[in-house]
Every structure is written in C-alpha cells, then in structure tokens.
Amino acid sequence: MEEDQIKNSNAKLALKTSFKSVKTIDSIYTGGKVLITNDESLLITTLNEDIEVTELSTGKKVHRLEGDTEIITTMAVKPDGKHLISASRSLQMRIWDLSTGQCLRTTKAHEAPVIVMDIDHTSTLVATGGADGIVKVWDIDRGFCTHVFHGHRGVVSAVKFHYMHGQWYLASGADDCEIRLWNLQTKKCLGVLQSHVSVIRGLDFSSDGRTLISGSRDKVVNVWDWQTKELKTTYPIYETLETVGFISKDTDLSAYDERWQSEELFYTGGDAGIVRIWSLKTGQQVQAQEKEENSKHTITDVIYSRKSQFLAAVTNDQNILIYSIPQQLNRIKQIVGYNDQIVDIAYIGPEETHLAAVTNSQVLRVYNIETQDCELLYGHQDMIICVDRSRVDGTLFATGSKDRTARLWKMKHNEENKEITYTCVGVCIGHTESIGAVALPNKSTHFLLTGGQDRTIKYWHLDLKNDTKKPRALYTHQAHEKDINTIAIAPNDKFFATGSQDKLVKMWSVDTGELLGTCKGHKRGIWSVQFSPVDQVMATSSGDRTIKLWNVRDFTCIKTFEGHTNSVLRVDFLTAGMQLVSSGSDGLVKVWTIKTNECETTLDNHTEKVWALAVRKDQKYIASAGADSVVNFWEDITREEQEQELREKEEYIIKEQDLQNFMHKKDYLNAILLALSLEQPYRLLTLFRTVMEENDQPNTITGNQAVDTILAELGKQNLEKLLDYIRDWNTNAKHAPIAQTILNCILSSHSSEEIVELTNAKEVIDGLLPYTDRHFQRLDDFITQSYIVDYTLHAQES
CATH class of the missing domain: 1.25.40 (Serine Threonine Protein Phosphatase 5, Tetratricopeptide repeat)
Structure with a gap:
C-alpha cells in the first residue's frame, strides 16, 4: 500500500513534458441562416463562407461543407434529412449529401443572389426567391427548374409551400410589401394580397389549410383567407418582425390556461429579442419568454421543432436559444455560435466540469466541458474583461466589466432534476473606470479584490449567508500609476500582488491594504502575476516578452525566462511549483522547468494571441483561449509517453x-x-x-x-x-x-x-x-x- 502511494506521489511530481490537444470549443456560426433537421439530429449553420454540420445533442462536428469563397445567402434541408440545398452570392445553388458531406450538384439558380428557400413536405421540390424578384421551383433530385414566376417588383423575402385538396400552391412575399399566391398546376398567379407597408418576413398556413398569416417589419401580423383573398384581421405586435409561424395543435399545452388549449396559436420573433406565442382567434398574447437582464440582442429567425415542441431563437449576436413550449417558453438550452476574442477563462464547479469564458461581450458564457452545452449569464451592461473563481468549492466566481462593476455568481446544482443554475448574488459598485482584474481567496469566500483603469484596488467584504446583493468596500487604495491588469492572492490569503501597465508588481497586506514591497525589473507592462503554491516566490509575465520569478521576502528577481517572441500574456505554476506554463501574443503556450530555465514543450494550436490560461486542480488538463475564438484543452500525456517509450525499449531488447x-x-x-x-x-x-x-x-x-x-x-x-x-x-x-x-x-x-x-x-x-x-x-x-x-x-x- 505504501509503495503504491509513493508511486502515485512520484507520478504527480514528475515533470510534465508532453501535452496534446484533446478537445476544442470552436465557433460554428457567424450569422445567416440556421437549420435543424426534422429528426433533431443535426444543427446546420453558416460559418463565414462554409457550412458547419454538428450533432445537436453533443455539439460534435459532423461535416464542414466548404463554400465557394462567397457568403452563403440562404439554405434549406429536406424534411427527410438526406440533402441540404444552399445558395451563395456567387449565384450558385448547391445540393449536398448530408450523410457524406459531398456536393452532388451545382446549378446557377438566379441572375441575382437567392434570398429565401422552402422545401415541400415530400422532399421533392424546393422554391427559391431571389433578389431579382423572381420565384423559381426546382426538382431537387433531378436538378431542373419546373416553374418560373414573375410579378414581384423587389427582393423576394419569404416563400412557403402549401398542399390542399390534391393541389400544390406557393405563397411568396417581397419588399414590395405584396404577397403573391401561385398555383403550381396551372403555373399562374391566383392573386395578390396587399396590406403590409414594409417587407414581408414570414408566411405560414394553418393546420386546416384555410388561413394564411404574414409577418412584416411594419410590426403587424395579418390573417388572410387566402382562397377568397380577403384580409380577416390585423394584429399589432409592436415590434419589427423577422419571423412568424403556426404551432401544431398536438403540442402539449397542459401548463397553459384551458382557453388556449383548443385554439390555433402562432409564434413571432423580432427586434425586441423575445419569443412570443399568440392566439389566432383573439390576437391576445398567450405566453412570452422571460427577458434576460440587460440583454440587447434581437431575434433574426425562429426555428419550430414539432418533434420536441421547442422554439429555437437565432439572435443577432450569433447565439441559438432554445425555449420549450410545454414549459411555458422556459429556456432549456443555449448554443453559442461565435465567441469573438476570448480574453479570460476559469474552471468552475466542485469537480471543475465547467468553464467560464469572457468573450468581448457583456454576456458570460459557461460551458459544460463534456457536452459543450453553454449557459449565458446576463447582468453586466458592458463588456466583461476578467473572471476568477473561488478555490474553496469552485461554485462561487466573480467577473469584472467595463460597466465599472464586479458581479458575484453562484453555481447551484439541483439534485432532484440534475439541473445547474447560476445566480448573481452580489454586485460591487464603486470603481470609476473599467475593472480589469478580480481575485477571490483560496481558503474562504469572505472577500473579493478588484482593480482597474482607475488605478485603485478595492477590498470587498462578502456576506453570502445573508444574501447581501451589494457588498461593502472596506478599503480603497491608489495602487499604481497606470491600469491594473492582474491581481493574485497568496495561498495563505494574507497577501496579494498586483501588476500594472506601469511595469511594476506590488505586494500588499490583505487585512490592511498596506504596501509591503515593489518588484522592479520588467521593461513593459505586467499582464499576469501568480503565487507559487509551495514556495515563497511569485511569477510575472510582461509585454517585454519575459517571465520573471521573484522572491516575495526581499522582492528580488530570482530567474528570468525568455523564449516567447511577443508579449507574455499569462503565466501559472505547474507540478507543485516546479514548472510554469505561459501563453503569449505569439499564439504559443509554453511549459517551463524552473530549475533548469528550459522550455520543456511548446503547444501550438492557436492562430492568434493566447489571452487566457486555466489549469485544472489535478493539473491533468490545461485550457488555453485567445483572439482566434478557440478554447483548446491540453491533456498531460507525459506519463503515457514515458510508459510507451519503456514498452518500446523492452520490445526492442526482446527483438535484439x-x-x-x-x-x-x-x-x-x-x-x-x-x-x-x-x-x-x-x-x-x-x-x-x-x-x-x-x-x-x-x-x-x-x-x-x-x-x-x-x-x-x-x-x-x-x-x-x-x-x-x-x-x-x-x-x-x-x-x-x-x-x-x-x-x-x-x-x-x-x-x-x-x-x-x-x-x-x-x-x-x-x-x-x-x-x-x-x-x-x-x-x-x-x-x-x-x-x-x-x-x-x-x-x-x-
């Protein structure tokens, strides 16, 4: 037993020399059309000029369909899920096999870009509406055009198939504010519906087939008897609409008032950023999602899934928010499409199963590392700059923002339904400029330290048991001559260090805020400071491309590490303080051995600045993130490589x-x-x-x-x-x-x-x-x- 413990101890203290990237959190959506297959297995999104196909449940990448260097304007997926049809600004329409990711056919569709598409329920025909004002119908499998409809005097902005009494019809809307009805058998226009005063953004037919609803940016929904071409009623929605559609009558509405359970309902989404459900009969609002605090996004589209009865709202900040209709539009899932620059990250949770990411946004993203599901935490009114978490149990974490406030968040795990919720438990108000650094203690949750562009540090007393929403600042000190970029608290919670753009690192007493000493030596601003977990030393990284190790007793420089070719943005300790890990503007992550001053390995899987590093408690994984919008998870494989090398040596000797x-x-x-x-x-x-x-x-x-x-x-x-x-x-x-x-x-x-x-x-x-x-x-x-x-x-x- 003792031998095993010694072996495990030695394994933990062995120098880390090899890492591999085992997982990434990457962008999947940069704006445009979003699709979900009818069986809900695949999420299809546009990523710049390409199309990304991922598993909806796991976030695992299935295919990347390479585009033709032009932006994708629209796309549609067959109801049977076999093929995808896409169109781009190159005027080409492509048909893709979703099982193989191969392009089966390329056709020039219109003389101007295709703006909208719709596929009929039999997966036979696709209708395309172009910026040339023309509507076309195509046979998908055989690849030829069956109908060409002229009549609109502007960009076609909505198309919808309809099948009734053995006849095929097509409705189309455009920015000429008109809706046109087409008979596919006679290839003639049945009529023109005029009432809207702005571009038509959504069309849908009721379950009985007799009613057509249309949504427009004129903030109203019109209800039509399309067979008689009469406008039955107009409902004011009071927001610029981007989508409208009916909800199936077999939807579970048991949680709603009884009067709505037998009525025809429809949904809307628009610039208010709220998904709403309405009664077709009365125009009364039946349900609206709860608006997120300080959220500013608008909805560009809503995807209705009949199978799982949810509405997926696509937002202008490249997120996909999924709301359950049976649960009264409670948000059940969030998918983050694009992260922008990631400037800070932190492992959170008792088992560090989640990662909080700061992404040039006022919204904090919290990823489940295993499933890559993401929770969006709203509250800040301006861009978040930094994040830190408590080492006690990992459930308390803090963020600092350009809105001059720091927020405290609590992660709670519901044992009954296994749900994880996040609550803002405190807002620290007092700084006069952006907060650039936050730090929580290692052994308690009694205080928070903040620093920022106002060059001051503040000590906040936390009383979480009494649920104090506004913590008190017990002291404030003018700490530096320039912006404060980093704060670190010593393992014993008695001291803390600050780093600033004034090239100085200063050490302070936690209890009194008294200055204990100053470390001078860097030639550029300080980006990061960290205390050793075992020795009385601290490491700093700077814009002068170096990492320095300091003695915290006399504040002298012990060692200097050189190797990065640009600013070193982050540094942290590894292997019981025997090693360092750093990241820089050169896009590299490096692991150093302190005793020898040597770089053991360089991890290269980023294309831009690596702003953030996070080391898991067991040090088995390191997470890095940066300006390329990618989070890389690096696994320590030193032991596995050593064992493999030993096995190879043994095999070699035997073969000899x-x-x-x-x-x-x-x-x-x-x-x-x-x-x-x-x-x-x-x-x-x-x-x-x-x-x-x-x-x-x-x-x-x-x-x-x-x-x-x-x-x-x-x-x-x-x-x-x-x-x-x-x-x-x-x-x-x-x-x-x-x-x-x-x-x-x-x-x-x-x-x-x-x-x-x-x-x-x-x-x-x-x-x-x-x-x-x-x-x-x-x-x-x-x-x-x-x-x-x-x-x-x-x-x-x-």
Whole structure:
C-alpha cells in the first residue's frame, strides 16, 4: 500500500513534458441562416463562407461543407434529412449529401443572389426567391427548374409551400410589401394580397389549410383567407418582425390556461429579442419568454421543432436559444455560435466540469466541458474583461466589466432534476473606470479584490449567508500609476500582488491594504502575476516578452525566462511549483522547468494571441483561449509517453535477443525480417555477408536458396526499405559487391513494373547506376533490368 502511494506521489511530481490537444470549443456560426433537421439530429449553420454540420445533442462536428469563397445567402434541408440545398452570392445553388458531406450538384439558380428557400413536405421540390424578384421551383433530385414566376417588383423575402385538396400552391412575399399566391398546376398567379407597408418576413398556413398569416417589419401580423383573398384581421405586435409561424395543435399545452388549449396559436420573433406565442382567434398574447437582464440582442429567425415542441431563437449576436413550449417558453438550452476574442477563462464547479469564458461581450458564457452545452449569464451592461473563481468549492466566481462593476455568481446544482443554475448574488459598485482584474481567496469566500483603469484596488467584504446583493468596500487604495491588469492572492490569503501597465508588481497586506514591497525589473507592462503554491516566490509575465520569478521576502528577481517572441500574456505554476506554463501574443503556450530555465514543450494550436490560461486542480488538463475564438484543452500525456517509450525499449531488447538467436540458428527468414523491422542496416549487411561467405549452395544468387526465396517474397514496404539500404551500401567499395548481389537477386525475382510502383524506385536506381559497371558481375542482366526500370519511369513521368 505504501509503495503504491509513493508511486502515485512520484507520478504527480514528475515533470510534465508532453501535452496534446484533446478537445476544442470552436465557433460554428457567424450569422445567416440556421437549420435543424426534422429528426433533431443535426444543427446546420453558416460559418463565414462554409457550412458547419454538428450533432445537436453533443455539439460534435459532423461535416464542414466548404463554400465557394462567397457568403452563403440562404439554405434549406429536406424534411427527410438526406440533402441540404444552399445558395451563395456567387449565384450558385448547391445540393449536398448530408450523410457524406459531398456536393452532388451545382446549378446557377438566379441572375441575382437567392434570398429565401422552402422545401415541400415530400422532399421533392424546393422554391427559391431571389433578389431579382423572381420565384423559381426546382426538382431537387433531378436538378431542373419546373416553374418560373414573375410579378414581384423587389427582393423576394419569404416563400412557403402549401398542399390542399390534391393541389400544390406557393405563397411568396417581397419588399414590395405584396404577397403573391401561385398555383403550381396551372403555373399562374391566383392573386395578390396587399396590406403590409414594409417587407414581408414570414408566411405560414394553418393546420386546416384555410388561413394564411404574414409577418412584416411594419410590426403587424395579418390573417388572410387566402382562397377568397380577403384580409380577416390585423394584429399589432409592436415590434419589427423577422419571423412568424403556426404551432401544431398536438403540442402539449397542459401548463397553459384551458382557453388556449383548443385554439390555433402562432409564434413571432423580432427586434425586441423575445419569443412570443399568440392566439389566432383573439390576437391576445398567450405566453412570452422571460427577458434576460440587460440583454440587447434581437431575434433574426425562429426555428419550430414539432418533434420536441421547442422554439429555437437565432439572435443577432450569433447565439441559438432554445425555449420549450410545454414549459411555458422556459429556456432549456443555449448554443453559442461565435465567441469573438476570448480574453479570460476559469474552471468552475466542485469537480471543475465547467468553464467560464469572457468573450468581448457583456454576456458570460459557461460551458459544460463534456457536452459543450453553454449557459449565458446576463447582468453586466458592458463588456466583461476578467473572471476568477473561488478555490474553496469552485461554485462561487466573480467577473469584472467595463460597466465599472464586479458581479458575484453562484453555481447551484439541483439534485432532484440534475439541473445547474447560476445566480448573481452580489454586485460591487464603486470603481470609476473599467475593472480589469478580480481575485477571490483560496481558503474562504469572505472577500473579493478588484482593480482597474482607475488605478485603485478595492477590498470587498462578502456576506453570502445573508444574501447581501451589494457588498461593502472596506478599503480603497491608489495602487499604481497606470491600469491594473492582474491581481493574485497568496495561498495563505494574507497577501496579494498586483501588476500594472506601469511595469511594476506590488505586494500588499490583505487585512490592511498596506504596501509591503515593489518588484522592479520588467521593461513593459505586467499582464499576469501568480503565487507559487509551495514556495515563497511569485511569477510575472510582461509585454517585454519575459517571465520573471521573484522572491516575495526581499522582492528580488530570482530567474528570468525568455523564449516567447511577443508579449507574455499569462503565466501559472505547474507540478507543485516546479514548472510554469505561459501563453503569449505569439499564439504559443509554453511549459517551463524552473530549475533548469528550459522550455520543456511548446503547444501550438492557436492562430492568434493566447489571452487566457486555466489549469485544472489535478493539473491533468490545461485550457488555453485567445483572439482566434478557440478554447483548446491540453491533456498531460507525459506519463503515457514515458510508459510507451519503456514498452518500446523492452520490445526492442526482446527483438535484439531474438535476432541473435535466429542468426545463431541460421533462421535467415526471421532474421532478415526482424532486422528490417528493427531498421538495422548494418546488422542486415553483416547477415548477408555471412550468407555469401558460407556459400552453401553455389547454384543460388546469394549462396543460400532460403535467402533467395525470402528476397523474392518481400512485401512492398520491406522491399522499399531494403532498396534504400542497398543504395547506401553501394556507395562504399567495401560493401558494394554485397549490395550488387542482393540487388541482382531482387531484380531477378521482381518485375520492373513491380519495382516502378515503389515510391522510392527512381531515387534508388539513379543512385545505383553510377556504380554498376565497377561492381556488378552479371552486368548485362542488371543493365537490362535497370534500364527497363529507368525507361518505364521516364515514360510514366512524360
């Protein structure tokens, strides 16, 4: 038992030298159309000029469909989920196979970009509406246009198929404020519906097929009897609408008032950023989602899923918010499409299963690392700059913002329904400029330290048991001459350090705020400071491209680490204080060993500045994030690599012994194959020399029939390897006769076509030809074979 504990202790303290990126949180949506397949298995989003296909439940990437360098204007997915149709500004319409991610067909659709699409419920036809004012209908599988409808005098902004009494119809709306109805059998316009005074943004037909509703940016929903072309009623919505649609009558409405359960309902979404459900009969609002505090987003589209009965709101800040209709529009899931620059991160939760990310936004994102589900925490009124979490249990964390406030958040886990909720439990108000640094203690949750552009540090007393929403600042000190970028609290909670753009690091008493000392030496601003978990030292990183280690007793510099080619933005301790991990503006993450001053490894999977680092408590994983909007999770694989290296050494020793045994027994078959696998050309040369010197069987090429047979039966990989060795042996007059003999055996038993197919054939033959005349006894045979090979090679190249 004691031996196991010692082994585990040694394993934990072993220097970390190898990491690999095991997971990333990446952008999947940068604006535009969003789709969810009918079976809810796939989420389809536009990512710049490409299309990203991901699993809706897990966030796992399925396909990236590469575009044609032009922005995707719209897309639609078949109800059966087999194909995706997309259109871009290049005027090309593409059909994709969703099972393979392959483009099946490309067609020029309109003379101007396609703006909207709709596919009928049989997955046969797709309707396209273009900026040229034309509506077209296409046969998807056979790839030809079946209908062309002219009439709109502006950009077509909405299309909707309708099937009723064995007849196919199509409704279209445009920015000419008109709705046109088309009969697909007669290919004629049935009528024009006029009432809106702005662009039509949504069309849908009721379950009985008799009613058409239209939503417009004129802030009203019109209800039409489309067969008689009469406007039945107009409902004011009081917001600029971007989408409208009916909700199925089989939806579970048991949580709603009984009067709504038998009525036809429809939903809307628009610039107010709220999903609402309305009664078709009365126009009365039935339900609205709860508005998030300080949220400023608008809704660009709403996706209705009949299967799981939810409404997915697509927002202008590239998020997808999913609301459950049976749960009275309670938000059940959030999908973050785009993170912008990630400037800070922190592991949170008792088991550090979640990651809080600060992303150039007033909204804090909290990711479930395993599933990549994301919770959006609203509250700040301006961009969040920093985040820190309590080391006590990881459920308390704090954020600092440009709105001059710091907010305290509490993570709560409901054991009954397994749900995790986040609550703002305090707002610290008092700074006069942006807050650039926050720090929570290591052993308690009694205080918070903040610093910012007003150059002051504040100590906030926290009384979470009494649920105080506005903590008190017990002291405020003018700390630096320039912005404060970082604050770190010592492991014993008695001291803290601050780093500033004034190039100084200062150490303070937590209890009184008294200045204890100043560290001078950096030539640029300080970006990060951290205390060692075991020694009385602290590490700082700076814009001068260096990391420095300081003695906290006399504030002298102990060591300086150089290696980054640009500003070092973050630093933290690893391996019980024996190592450091840093990240910089050069896009690299580096791991350093303090004792030797050496960089053990460089982790390179970012394309921009790496602003943030977070080390998990068990130090098995490091998270890095930066300006490329990507979070990388790096796993420590040092132990696995060492074990693998040990296994390889053991296998090598065993094979070495086996090789000696085979040679002793004259088991040439296994000896040659083993020497090739061990990549030991000298041992192989010695083996061939021994065989040729013994020359037991004079009528053979090598002197041994078994060796001739082995060389004749060599596989492609071993043949390539042996030819390389022969070329090298042939450059030495001492070894050339053996090389030519083995080559003769190979060329006698392998056809020129077989040799030509080898990847290294030309290099080998070119290397051998200059030495042939001097060393090859059966010259005619070799020249014939060699020139056949050479001739074949040149013929293939030409």
